[in-house]
Each structure stands twice: as structure tokens, then as C-alpha cells.
Amino acid sequence: MKTDxxxxxxxxxxxxxxxxxxxxxxxGWQYVGFAAYELEPGQTFAAGEDNNExxxxxxxxxxxxxxxxERWPEVGKRQHVFERIPPCAVYVPxxxxxxxxxxxxxxxxxxxxxxKTPGEVRVITPEQVGVETRGSGSMERTxxxxxxxxxxxxxxxxxxVFTPGGHWSSYPPHKHDRDRLPDESALEETYYYRIxxxxxxxxxxxxxxxxxxxFDESLAVRNGEATLxxxxxxxxxxxxxxxxxxLNVMAGPVRTWRICNDPDHEWLVKPRTx
Numbered sequence: 001m002k003t004d005x006x007x008x009x010x011x012x013x014x015x016x017x018x019x020x021x022x023x024x025x026x027x028g029w030q031y032v033g034f035a036a037y038e039l040e041p042g043q044t045f046a047a048g049e050d051n052n053e054x055x056x057x058x059x060x061x062x063x064x065x066x067x068x069x070e071r072w073p074e075v076g077k078r079q080h081v082f083e084r085i086p087p088c089a090v091y092v093p094x095x096x097x098x099x100x101x102x103x104x105x106x107x108x109x110x111x112x113x114x115x116k117t118p119g120e121v122r123v124i125t126p127e128q129v130g131v132e133t134r135g136s137g138s139m140e141r142t143x144x145x146x147x148x149x150x151x152x153x154x155x156x157x158x159x160x161v162f163t164p165g166g167h168w169s170s171y172p173p174h175k176h177d178r179d180r181l182p183d184e185s186a187l188e189e190t191y192y193y194r195i196x197x198x199x200x201x202x203x204x205x206x207x208x209x210x211x212x213x214x215f216d217e218s219l220a221v222r223n224g225e226a227t228l229x230x231x232x233x234x235x236x237x238x239x240x241x242x243x244x245x246x247l248n249v250m251a252g253p254v255r256t257w258r259i260c261n262d263p264d265h266e267w268l269v270k271p272r273t274x
Contacts, residue, residue, distance in 0.1 A: 005228075006217055006227055006228050007219055007225055007227055007228075008020055008022050008226040008228065010222075010225060016043075017037045017039040017045070019224065022035065022226060027188070031114060032112075032113055032189065032190055032249050032251045033052065034110065034112070036059075036109055036192060037107070037110065038105070038106070039061075039107075040102060040105060042101070042102060044099055045102075046098075047090060047097065047099070047100060047110070048095075048098055051115070052094055052113060053092065053094050053114075053115030053155065054090075054091070055090070055091050055092075055111040055147050056100065057111065057160070057247060058078075058089065058107070058108060059109055060076075060083075060105075061102060061103070061106035062106070063100040063101060063102055064103060065098055065101075065121075067098050069120070072123055074103065075088050075123055077126050080107075086126035086129035086144050087126065087160070088125060088126060089147070089158070090123055090124070091124060091153065093121070095118065109247050111158050113154070113155035113251035115155060124147070124151075129146055138166060139168050139268070140164070141161055143161050146158040146160060157250040157251065158250075159248045160245065160247045161246055161248065162243065163202075163237075163243065165238050165239065167238055169237070170234055170236045172235065172268045173207075173234060173235040174234070174259040175209050175232055175234065175259065176257065177232060178260075179253060181256070185256050185257060185258040186254070187250040188250065188252060189228075190226050190227065190228060190229070191248060192226045192247040193223065193225055193227075193244065194246075195222065195242055195243070199223075200223070200239065200241070201220050201222050201239065202236055202239075202244040203219065203221070203236070203237045204236045205218050205219070207234075208233055208262075209231055209233055233262045
């Protein structure tokens with residue numbers, strides 16, 4: 001697998017505000033779809049698909065959200081991701097529809113995966129997003145649990161992570177590519193990046209797993225790009241001077257997050273013995 005196949009670069013903006021579109025067919029897998037949109041005030045985005053559930057994350061900006069049964073006149077709290085406050089999101093079950101109308105410049109992340117359970121569109125408020133400080137020292141980062149496995153959904157798991165400059169994230173390297181519950185779950189995953197300042201980059205390594213030493217890719221990821229993690233261990237580094245944000249979308253045959261750390265590096269999170 002070549003490095004360029006794991007990075008979804010920025011194409012020219014589309015007519016409906018689309019900036020990046022990853023389909024399962026493009027990724028070569030079965031579950032996860034992802035798209036990023038940038039809308040001008042007054043533009044609309046039609047959410048909802050017949051066979052997929054969606055979680056539409058408001059990365060920045062305000063929107064009016066309407067369905068056949070309900071209307072939320074103003075959804076959104078932050079203007080950009082680096083305000084570091086939890087976002088608003090709109091969960092749309094399979095077969096349902098919602099329209100988001102931009103009240104300001106609006107950045108959306110559209111996360112999708114197979115769904116079948118009937119339900120109603122709901123707005124996820126910042127107060128409903130769990131906030132976690134994970135790791136310590138140069139491994140410390142902040143995690144926002146937007147759609148965790150404790151929240152109602154069919155397939156999707158959605159989180160966002162803030163990694164300070166000079167820190168490592170998704171660390172130690174871990175994987176979730178085998179259905180071996182309760183120890184490990186099989187989950188496809190995308191990372192959607194924002195970098196501050198924008199001229200910077202993040203580094204991501206995706207490698208190995210199950211004795212496979214032929215798969216080892218090191219990726220330099222720029223602001224607005226996304227990476228694909230179909231399998232293997234993975235980890236992220238933010239160079240000094242550049243803060244990295246990424247939105248993770250995960251889905252697989254069982255909706256649970258169970259990881260396996262790289263045995264060579266698991267000592268980093270085990271209690272010290274004297």
C-alpha cells in the first residue's frame with residue numbers, strides 16, 4: 001500500500017461547498033464515509049441517507065437545523081476548532097433527513113456509516129460531549145467524545161483530539177483491526193486534520209500488525225487533509241510550534257472501541273514497578 005493512498009488531499013472546492021469526500025469505495029473498505037464542507041452564510045447542506053446514519057459535526061460556525069418535525073434556530077458555539085471547546089453535532093439516523101442552513105461561515109464534518117435503527121434527528125450539545133485529558137507529559141492531549149459507544153447509534157464512533165506542539169497523540173501506537181472481543185475490535189478509521197498555524201504539518205505513522213513487517217507508512221499531513229487507517233498500528237506527532245487537531249471517525253462490525261497497543265511500546269502506559 002503506497003503512502004499517497006493513505007492521504008486524502010484537498011481537491012478544488014465543489015459547488016455545494018464540499019472540500020473533501022471519502023467514500024468506502026474510495027477507501028477500499030466497508031464502513032466509514034467522511035466529507036468536509038465549508039458553507040457561506042445562506043448555503044444549505046442536506047443531511048441524511050437511506051442506508052447510512054450520519055453524525056454532522058459543526059467544526060466552526062452557526063447553523064439553523066430543520067427536519068419535518070422540529071427546528072433548532074441556532075446550533076453552534078465555536079467559530080473554529082482551536083477555540084478548544086466541545087462542538088455541537090447533529091445525529092441523523094438512517095432514513096431520516098435534516099437541513100443545515102449556514103447562519104455564518106460554517107465548517108462541517110459529515111461522518112457516515114451503515115445504519116438501520118429507526119429514530120429521530122437529535123442535536124448533540126457541547127454539554128453532552130465528554131471531555132478527557134489523556135496521557136501525561138509529552139503524551140498529553142485533550143479528547144472530546146462526540147459520539148461515544150455509550151450514546152445511541154448503530155455503527156459510528158466520533159471523537160476529536162487536540163495535540164499540543166511537541167506532543168504525541170494516539171500514543172503509544174495501537175491498533176483495532178481484528179475482531180477479537182473482548183480484547184480488540186475491528187474498526188476502520190479516518191483522521192481529519194487541522195493545523196495551527198496552517199503552514200505546519202503533523203506526522204502520522206501507520207504500520208504492521210499481526211506480524212506484518214511489509215506495511216509501514218510515515219505520512220506528512222497538512223491542514224485540511226485526511227488520512228485512512230485501514231489496519232495496523234498508528235500514532236501521531238505534532239511538531240514543536242504547531243498544534244494539531246484531528247477528528248476521528250470509526251466504524252466496524254461491532255460498535256465498541258477495544259484496542260491493542262504495540263507490545264514494543266506498551267511499557268509507556270503500564271504502571272512502573274520498583
